Amino acid sequence: DVKVTQSSRYLVKRTGEKVFLECVQDMDHENMFWYRQDPGLGLRLIYFSYDVKMKEKGDIPEGYSVSREKKERFSLILESASTNQTSMYLCASSLDQGARGYTFGSGTRLTVV
């Protein structure tokens, strides 16, 4: 079964900490995405990558960075976590231009205290 795996289901971090969220896919997909999901706001795109070492800003990149050193792995980095970054974070991947849709991971619920 093809998979997108996010390393943590739940995470609690302190304000100011540097936080790494990891995502790995086993489908040899070119494209990978990071979204955050908040009640009433739906899914908002943070960053995406269409190739190794390539990255593009999404709609809300402020306070985040990403790393894609290998095709299967896409990391989201919160440089200095803040309470307004408490959210559900969803990683996704897609083949080609994503016409057949995305495959999502199970999500990481991050709480910043």
Added chain:
Amino acid sequence: GEDVEQSLFLSVREGDSSVINCTYTDSSSTYLYWYKQEPGAGLQLLTYIFSNMDMKQDQRLTVLLNKKDKHLSLRIADTQTGDSAIYFCAESWGYQKVTFGIGTKLQVIP
């Protein structure tokens, strides 16, 4: 900018049909999607339709697209309690660009 709108909540009785509606603004949409999210989980792709199609059927799911009115619907026949979830409409309107609606919570009453 691009926008996808859905109603927030739908309640149906087990065994009835559910119809979840969505409107979108971008007339250049190429694909439209329905995703399902169960509690505590990520989104699961249910089905998608190319913009030059009017209808797509897949077992209990029927997708209808009215391109003139920019309206997409998902019909679930014989709704079961396991169908209780949040359903997201999404459109793709360019290279790797996808816009999601905020989701419709479907409650199935036994």
